[in-house]
Amino acid sequence: MAVVLILVLLALGSVVFHILSPWWWTPIASNWSYIDTTLIITFWITGTVFVAVVCFMAYCVYRFRHKPGNRAAYEPENRRLEWLLAAGTAVGVAAMLAPGLVVWHQFVTVPDDATPVEVVSQQWLWSFRLPGADGTLGHAETRKVSAENPLGLNTDDARGLDDVIIEGGELHVPVGKPVHMLLRSVDVLHDFYVPEFRAKMDMIPGMVTYFWFTPTRTGTFEILCAELCGIGHSQMRGTVVVDEAADYQAWLEQQSTFTQLVASGEPQTTD
Numbered sequence: 001m002a003v004v005l006i007l008v009l010l011a012l013g014s015v016v017f018h019i020l021s022p023w024w025w026t027p028i029a030s031n032w033s034y035i036d037t038t039l040i041i042t043f044w045i046t047g048t049v050f051v052a053v054v055c056f057m058a059y060c061v062y063r064f065r066h067k068p069g070n071r072a073a074y075e076p077e078n079r080r081l082e083w084l085l086a087a088g089t090a091v092g093v094a095a096m097l098a099p100g101l102v103v104w105h106q107f108v109t110v111p112d113d114a115t116p117v118e119v120v121s122q123q124w125l126w127s128f129r130l131p132g133a134d135g136t137l138g139h140a141e142t143r144k145v146s147a148e149n150p151l152g153l154n155t156d157d158a159r160g161l162d163d164v165i166i167e168g169g170e171l172h173v174p175v176g177k178p179v180h181m182l183l184r185s186v187d188v189l190h191d192f193y194v195p196e197f198r199a200k201m202d203m204i205p206g207m208v209t210y211f212w213f214t215p216t217r218t219g220t221f222e223i224l225c226a227e228l229c230g231i232g233h234s235q236m237r238g239t240v241v242v243d244e245a246a247d248y249q250a251w252l253e254q255q256s257t258f259t260q261l262v263a264s265g266e267p268q269t270t271d
């Protein structure tokens with residue numbers, strides 16, 4: 001009887017803990033509320049199955065408990081039950097995966113009016129690049145990275161000369177405008193993650209990964225690295241500030257372009 005009680009309490013306790021849990025998500029600051037919807041669908045499906053399985057175990061322990069003279073019936077196969085369980089599992093798994101495919105498609109389908117913002121990761125620092133007056137980013141590659149050219153811009157590409165470079169500083173983005181995030185790594189795997197934006201993407205050396213989002217409220221948010229990338233991984237934090245348009249412009253005018261950085265002869269300090 002104690003086992004039955006423990007099982008029922010386990011099921012009930014899990015549901016109560018889930019409802020009262022302090023480890024819930026942070027208030028959202030982007031357009032990706034669909035990501036939360038997919039999580040809630042997964043919670044409901046896995047939660048229902050978990051409670052049903054544990055309660056079924058409790059029922060079996062109670063119903064088929066030992067009684068003198070009772071004998072177990074031998075039933076090696078039950079076609080109907082196997083079909084039911086296989087079909088039920090398939091429906092549950094499909095219901096968890098299908099919404100994710102829809103949301104993923106939206107997550108990587110960048111609207112035409114999104115502003116490109118490049119994020120460059122390295123052990124253990126976040127740097128950023130914004131387009132200059134021409135509205136486009138110049139070509140860059142890791143082999144061109146040097147002390148004077150920390151993001152590896154291709155100096156033959158005129159489009160990059162007016163690019164705004166922020167090495168190891170804060171990224172600012174204007175509120176309400178879609179942003180096309182282009183993610184590069186100059187050394188190992190990293191992962192750009194801002195919990196409030198519900199946005200997360202691996203950064204792979206030699207590739208440019210991307211997603212887009214629209215910040216929906218102003219504020220200061222922490223960038224985390226979500227891929228174990230070496231001894232300094234847990235200190236690999238950055239900051240993204242979502243500004244009103246006027247504040248954003250004021251900030252942008254304070255930043256140095258690639259040409260100004262090269263002319264000054266020294267790279268920005270990283271602290």
Ligand SMILES: [Cu+2]
Binds near residue numbers: 190227236
């Ligand atoms: Cu990292």
